[in-house]
Amino acid sequence: MARLRVPRRRGRPRTRPDVVLADEACSSRAIRAHLRERGVRAVIPTPVDQRNHRLRRGRPPAFDREAHKQRNTVERCINRLRQWRGIATRYEKTAAVYLAGLHVAGVFLWSVR
Incomplete structure (x- = not known):
């Protein structure tokens, strides 16, 4: 905290x-x-x-x-991001590559909505 x-x-x-x-x-x-x-x-x-x-x-x-009730929206977003194996298991070694993976997953999730 x-x-x-x-x-x-x-x-x-x-x-x-x-x-x-x-x-x-x-x-x-x-x-x-x-x-x-x-x-x-x-x-x-x-x-x-x-x-x-x-x-x-x-x-x-x-x-x-x-x-x-707003917390539910955040929890669902995190759960959808964790469906991406690379994000859920943190395969990437550097923070920059992991953040890039989050951005790519976010774009795909946003476009599929």
């Missing part, structure tokens, strides 16, 4: 996004505390055990379902 960067059109990349969408596996105290310190809104579903703990402490779990 500390190395997270948000690209811009010009200038340095931002180091603080507005919102972080994640699944239940990323719902830990450390991650939530880090996001809170940086002023980032966390849209992470709370697992049942953590939900009960938060309720006992008097903090009701807040979760924005509408914002979390």
Whole structure:
């Protein structure tokens, strides 16, 4: 989370996004505390055990379902990209060639839509 960067059109990349969408596996105290310190809104579903703990402490779990629906689009895109064996298994040795493979796969997926 500390190395997270948000690209811009010009200038340095931002180091603080507005919102972080994640699944239940990323719902830990450390991650939530880090996001809170940086002023980032966390849209992470709370697992049942953590939900009960938060309720006992008097903090009701807040979760924005509408914002979390956007995560589904990203997950489906990643799954479609992983159908390309070279991308899924990371055959390419250099980052430049891997990025080129992502671009080619993206073009094909975009044109097939």
